[in-house]
Amino acid sequence: MSIPTKPIALMKQVFKQVMPTVHQELSYWKKRAEEIPNEELRKQALASIAGKTFHCEGGAILSLLSGAEAAKIIKFIVAYQTISDYLDNLCDRSTSLDPKDFEQLHLSMKHSVTVGAKLAPYYCYREERNDGGYLEELVVTCQSVLEQSKHYHLIKDHLIELCQYYCDLQVHKHVTIEEREARLMKWFNQYKKQIPEMEWYEFSACSGSTLGIFCLVSYSFRKDFNEIPFEPIKAGYFPYVQGLHILLDYFIDQEEDKLEGDLNFCSYYESNEQLVNRLIHFLKQADKYIEGLPHSDFHKLINRGLLGVYLSDQKIGKRFSDNRKIVKQLLKTGGPTGYFFYWNRKAYEAVKKSKILSPLKVKKEA
Known part of the structure; x- marks a missing residue:
């Protein structure tokens, strides 16, 4: 299976091969979530799948880098992303504000990328x-896929590093409101000299994406992996591709996070103009860093896809009804390909909505 380099070719593979497998995997985990005995854990597990399916759908596109092994990679991506979304729900809507609890919960993510790691009592600090x-089972599923990669030993340290960034972020951002900013700034200062110049909240955003892990795992299943410079691949995704990903995610969630009292990294920019300029900076730097990578055209499609998917979200209309030029500026920077993914996502959501509403309409008319 060839790796797509054009938008239409990419979307054909996504809808024919990626989406059906993603939904098959999610269907299994939804069934398992329904069987969870504890009411609160069951509620959060089901909510994370229902509300964040698009995380798995988007992440699974990177499975196409593996060639014929895409189904295996999707199994890993869906399981790993499901852990991420589930734990995020547990911490965001938590009965706990204990950093020890958050650390222990996220130990499951580190174990997920560490073949041979023994399971632990992940819930031991909560009721x-x-x-x-x-x-x-989610952890074991991830390990079982990685165990099949002949090149796992070459990417293991990179997976653990990216995972550690993510886990640290989740711990620091979910503690009490009085503590979280100070913790995040202190954490940022540990890495400030190792990364390109940016603010603490931008570093936090870069740490909050799973795309770099998905990319490395997908590549590790290729037969020609030894010919691929995997260290530059990690550098290509962290910080800029991952930063673009999460800043866009926070960009569309500003109003929702404000109402819920959740931390939003985009709220720290002094103006919308500064926010847009930094988003454009991250997009251009992401393009620059992936220019020399294998399959660079595919990776550029991922960047443009991020723009299209997030900027077409219905939350944008609610938050920015009087300021559409922000979206237009970002899409203009993304060029024709960005617009393609924007309208493609709009059409996809419209079709999904019509399928949901049509039975109700028929029933009403009957």
Whole structure:
């Protein structure tokens, strides 16, 4: 299976091969979530799948880099992303504000990228513990896929590094409101000299994406992996591709996060103009860093896809109804390909909505 380099070719493979496999995997995990004995854990597990399916759909596109092994990679991506979304729900809407609890929960993510790691009592610092083996099965599923990669040993350290960034972020951002900014700034200062110049909240955003891990895992299943410079691949995705990803995610969630009292990294920019300029900077730097990578055209499609998917979200209309030029500026920077993914996503969501509403309409008319 060839790696697509044009938007239409990419979307054909996404809808014919990627989406059906993603939904098949999610269907299994939804069934497992429904069997969770504890009411709170069951509620959060089901909510994370229902509300964040698009995370798995988007991440799974990177499975196309693996060639014929895409189905295996999707199994890993869906399981790993499901852990991420589930734990994010547990921490965001948590009965706990204990950093020890968050660290222990996210130990499951580190174990997921560490073949041979023994399972741990991930819920030991919280009252709700009985998930019927749900989280442990997700971890074992990830390990079982990685175990099949002949090149896992070459990417292991990079996976753990990227995972550690993510886990640290989740711990620091979910503690009490009084503590979180100071913790995030202190954490940023540990890495400030190792990364390009940016603000602490931008570094936090760069750490909050799973795309770099998905990219490396996908490449590790290729037969020609030894010919691929995997260290530049990690550098290509962290910080800029991942930063673009999460800043866009926060960009569309500003109003929602404000109402919920959740931390939003885009709220720290002094103006919309500064926000847009930094988003454009991250997009251009992401393009620059992936220019020399294998399959660079595919990676550029991922960048443009991020713009299209997030900027077409219905939340944009609610938040920026009087300021559409922000979206137009970003799409203009993304060029024709960015617009392609924007309108493609709009059409996809319209079709999904019509399928949901049509049975209700028929029933009403009957």
